[in-house]
Amino acid sequence: MIAAVILAAAAAVFFFQVKNRTSGTVYAIVEQDSKELMRLPLSEPGEYRISDGDSYNVIEITEGGVRMKEADCPDQICVSRGLIQKSGQSIVCLPHRLVIRLEQLGDQELDAVVE
Structure with a gap:
């Protein structure tokens, strides 16, 4: 019985992770004073x-x-704050009014449709 519960929980976690994967490029969007300064793909290393x-x-x-x-x-x-890697994460420098946020662009599934 306990093994069945553990197996079901592991299957649910695996399904959730696979279902929420999307294809597309992850970008670091750099904003200052709510204005986009640059959009940098994480696939191209560099310093700015x-x-x-x-x-x-x-x-x-x-x-x-x-x-x-x-x-x-x-x-x-x-x-x-260190390294951020996933879409939705951000780094904020409040004194300089600077925000770096990660956003994934590409094929994404709809969560729901509302009429």
């Missing part, structure tokens, strides 16, 4: 410096995701 007056942020894209490599903000929360 964003300067605004005396302040700056350095964004690093690796094969595994994106991170705020360096910033001159006082709290360094954006740098300590």
Whole structure:
């Protein structure tokens, strides 16, 4: 009985993960003051410096995701956030009004249709 419950739970988790996979490219969307500055595919590694007056942020894209490599903000929360890898995750540098969010573009299934 216990083995059947564990097997059913494992099957449900596997089905949920497979069902929610989508094909498409994941992009790091960089915004400042609610304006999109750049849209960077995670498939192309590189470093990008964003300067605004005396302040700056350095964004690093690796094969595994994106991170705020360096910033001159006082709290360094954006740098300590580390690497983000999945669509829907974000990094925020509040002092510099900068947001990096991951978004997957491509073939995605509809969750529901509302009339």
